Amino acid sequence: MSDSVSAPEVEVEEIQLEDEGTPRVIVADDLGDLSFDDAIAQTIVRFDDGDIVKGKVVRVDKDEVLLDIGFKSEGVIPARELSIRHDVNPFEVVKVGDEVEALVIQKEDKEGRLILSKKRAQYERAWGSIEEVKEKNGSVKGAVIEVVKGGLIVDIGLRGFLPASLVELRRVRDLTPYIGKMMEAKIIELDKNRNNVVLSRRAWLEETQKEQREEFLANLKPGDVRKGVVSSIVAFGVFVDLGGMDGLVHVSELSWKHVDHPSSVVQVGDEIDVQILEVDRSKERISLSLKATQRDPWEEFASAHKPGELVYGRVTKLVPFGAFIQVAEGIEGLVHISEMSFQHVDSPDHVVEVGEELWIKIIDIDLARRRISISIKQAADGGEVAAEYQDIYGEHAYDDDGNFIGTYDYSAVDFEPETEAQKAWLADLESQRGTSASSEEDSQE
Template sequence: MTEEMASESASERELGSEHGAPAASDAIVLDDLGEQGLEEAIAKSLVEFDEGDIVSGLVVKVDKDEVLLDIGYKSEGVIPLRELSIRKDVSPADVVSVGDRIDALVLQKEDREGRLVLSKKRAQFEKAWKEIEAIKARDGVVRGEVIEVVKGGLIVDIGLRGFLPASHVDLRRVRDLAPFVGQDIEAKIIELDRGRNNVVLSRRAYLEENQRDQRERFLTSIRPGEVRKGVVSSIVHFGVFVDLGGMDGLVHVSELSWNHVDHPSSVVSVGDEVQVLVLEVDQEHERISLSLKATQRDPWQEFASAHKIGELVYGRVTKIVPFGCFVQVAPGIEGLVHISEMALHHVDLPEQVVSVGEELWVKIIDLDPGRRRISLSIRQALEGGELAPEYREAFAEYYDDEGNYIGPPQGEEGTGDGTGDDDSADA
């Protein structure tokens, strides 16, 4: 080819390019797929799925009654309001927002209007059901928000609608369920039926299990001999229950006070804060025995340290028995006056000498704090003796120079046998 011809050929190529004519290489690119090939390429770029499959997509529009989801299909999928959430009367805007990526189950690839119909609710249900089955298999716990009060119980959102019967809401029967709406709760699964889409929950079972674990930990931490603080939680005829912060312990009526107790309510009230001594911990039966009186000063020891045999004390007759009478000489301290020690003369019946409620002087003739026994004598008190320390100041004028109790001056009180007035009359 001459230089002139080559030059003309190059000029023609440049001119063609300036006027928009395609270059040979450009024509190959445009015509590479062809019309049929382009359709196949587009088809291959679309996701493949069947009805019942779960697909993932991006929320592109939120209307008042539906949501549009782009899942990479030839048309956007629509999620009707009824298929959006397990909750009733919710706005789509409260469930999803534009730009959210969510899962949805394919209900229909094409409905009557040619639309792809999806369900977020059912995709959530399928996913939740598998999780719940796994939790049930390992006897685990589910957590969810109480969303509704229905007849007989509550509905809990656990990814699907779980039913919580009223009898399983708490450890004790709950009359008003409304305050639970909006609360997040934990519960055990007690019934699971996929065929009926039925899930029954029990918060009570969860609380009992949790309480049982707490009791086990508490029982291993508490030891006999410890002094613990607690609150009186309930009162029964045989004692009181005290909440120790982990579980309740029982204070038997015999361990409430050093004094005689007619009924536990006379000693404590519900809500009282008390200090108790741990007497016994029964791990097997989960029982704790407590004592309230053991944390208080023992009146017997106090009395024994302040008194001695031979002292005179003042008391009140509390009970009459065939062999004598009992006399209370201090709070919680009663001693026996044997019938042989009731008078200077022979006594056939104690009622001939004393009556219940009568106050009189007695002498301590035996004192055994270990066995909690005091023997007293009315007969020996009549013979005089040393007064107990608590009476000496009040009756100082009744002592002689040697410190012996000699009683009031003659005539200040009767002889004690009711004969003084009669003698005067005879004289």
């Protein structure tokens, strides 16, 4: 009887096909000292709520994304947890095969699902870097994703708020064109507990343009006249863009006349000439004047008139000590109560009323103090009529001293009045035309 011979031990191998159809050899005892259960346990990722995990996108639907993180089941990222942007399309955020990070919101919900959030993982990562940027006084970059009340939302890994007043060096009215644009800004406020990040692009612009501003200011000198564009209007004046920085024209520097509101003089977008009044380099402020580029009406009046002349004016205001009368555009003179009549006057309204038009004589012109003294009672004595009125009647009607000596054919008068005084004269002439016509008719009868 022959001895039985045992068969030699042979390693058992299995042939498995991988997903791609490529055979892979599995050796039965390749686990070493590990049991099969232990080997399986080692393949399962361990984590807790709040942890950040990494995985591969295996499915994208309109309302959720499935992520394989090596857990016993795939994680679910709801559409609302994909991005800091509102109402996003999951297909525009991720695609199958993408590797993404996600924060564990709930290890197992009531349906046994693993709930993840991509945007919260992004948020946590972003906070760390943003806090570091803030400490180093750096800047952040991001795309504008929304226009909200009072400003813009910028995607900097989380939702950064950029107030409208801090978008540019001057306030912007329409923020819509900024949607989709990349912005670089400074962080001016950071509060993780309140999830609050406030940005300032203006601060970044001011910092990066500091050298340019310094050079711009260095080239401005008081007295220079520059062209500019009205950028904004406020109650106390207007801001003018000089092509690099804004300067302020105070309301008192807008016109030689009284200005109730700056909008009555200029409008946003108007191109105007302004004179540099003052440059404060330390505060980076530029004071401008519009009226300084225009001829002073007082200088014009003083050069064209002299004491003793007769001018025509309109009563603009009564005061206890007399009456103010406008004698030219932007020029008012005072008739003191003692110069209103040869008789004693108790109150100016006994002699004239607001809106009344009459002849007055210039007594004195004080250009330095911008004052003109005039008289009603002295006008009654006659005198030299101011040149603008001589032009109306003709030089032949006056003697060498300017006194009216002749008559005039009023029917021949035909001119376009350019001043209030000329309008008043025209009214007088038309009235006299009527009187002359009536006299001729009477004489013919």
